[in-house]
Amino acid sequence: SAVISQKPSRDICQRGTSLTIQCQVDSQVTMMFWYRQQPGQSLTLIATANQGSEATYESGFVIDKFPISRPNLTFSTLTVSNMSPEDSSIYLCSVGVGSGHINEQFFGPGTRLTVL
């Protein structure tokens, strides 16, 4: 298993500013992901955070808007840049644990972001 912590747990930000969310895992993991979940909605994958190389972004998400760092196997950050009210959401860090066919994903507690 993996225990994941995220900081901050919530924030209220002004339009046009940026927020960096931190994700810390209690063990080394290969696969680390960032998701967005809008209220009452499903989880949408933003990107896969790759250690030592640029993140892999899903369709509709770009590095300029959501820069990601992954300096080592236990830590990652997601920045939400030049925020607008449409960015209000819960941002979740997730890690994949397992091998072969069995790959369980553990989720952090999430960061609830409100943009005014």
Add this chain to the structure above:
Amino acid sequence: GQQVMQIPQYQHVQEGEDFTTYCNSSTTLSNIQWYKQRPGGHPVFLIQLVKSGEVKKQKRLTFQFGEAKKNSSLHITATQTTDVGTYFCAGRRYAGYSTLTFGKGTMLLVSP
């Protein structure tokens, strides 16, 4: 791209009644996972199904993976108030470390 559809979107049952949520993928899957998210919480892994036609049970929960590996279901027998939450299926197209595509979830409300 791959799409995972889940129905119903919402269900309200009386405690003791059964509940089923269905998941359908637009593409054949390598495996499918189920997660539960309690109100205000984060998704928690329940189970993974890999084999065609696979059926797994966890106490009152029964999970099935279709023969064509494109659909899955979660059935809860005799629901309890502790079953309240949103149940998500998530499909993985390829084995190993490929990404998961989540369904929209089924929100279950159980009245005592």
